[in-house]
Amino acid sequence: xxxxGQQSIPAWYSDAQTPxxxxxSHARAMERSRALHVAVAACIEADPSLIGTAKARVTQWLRxxxxxxxxxxAWLELLDHPPAVLVEQLGARTERMHELRQxxxxxxxxxxxxxxxxxxxxxxxx
Numbered sequence: 001x002x003x004x005g006q007q008s009i010p011a012w013y014s015d016a017q018t019p020x021x022x023x024x025s026h027a028r029a030m031e032r033s034r035a036l037h038v039a040v041a042a043c044i045e046a047d048p049s050l051i052g053t054a055k056a057r058v059t060q061w062l063r064x065x066x067x068x069x070x071x072x073x074a075w076l077e078l079l080d081h082p083p084a085v086l087v088e089q090l091g092a093r094t095e096r097m098h099e100l101r102q103x104x105x106x107x108x109x110x111x112x113x114x115x116x117x118x119x120x121x122x123x124x125x126x
Contacts, residue, residue: 032122033101038091039118040106048083054105055079061105071103079105 044050058075061067078089078100089097110118 030098034091035118035122037101039114040109041087041090043109044087050109051079057105067103074100075105
């Protein structure tokens with residue numbers, strides 16, 4: 001569940017307790033998600049109207065219950081910040097942003113080609 005702190009990713013995200021064949025997979029997934037949201041942040045800088053689209057999506061989540069309410073409310077709070085704050089937070093390496101990036105209202109902002117490029121750069125292309 002999202003928290004309001006700006007804490008770093010906790011130690012329990014380490015690979016120490018992860019089976020050998022999965023070591024590093026969480027860290028790669030977290031970094032890939034962060035990289036995708038850094039790209040989204042660049043899109044928002046170019047077109048701030050994307051924030052309104054994201055707010056509409058989160059409002060729909062609240063209406064239809066398709067996303068846990070705590071996440072939807074946390075996104076609404078973040079989306080109400082000035083665009084510069086949102087852009088900065090999208091790429092933040094904090095526990096809160098790691099959690100929020102797992103349920104992102106920015107689906108569809110990046111083209112498939114852009115997503116594929118980021119996956120390749122992050123070493124996670126299949």
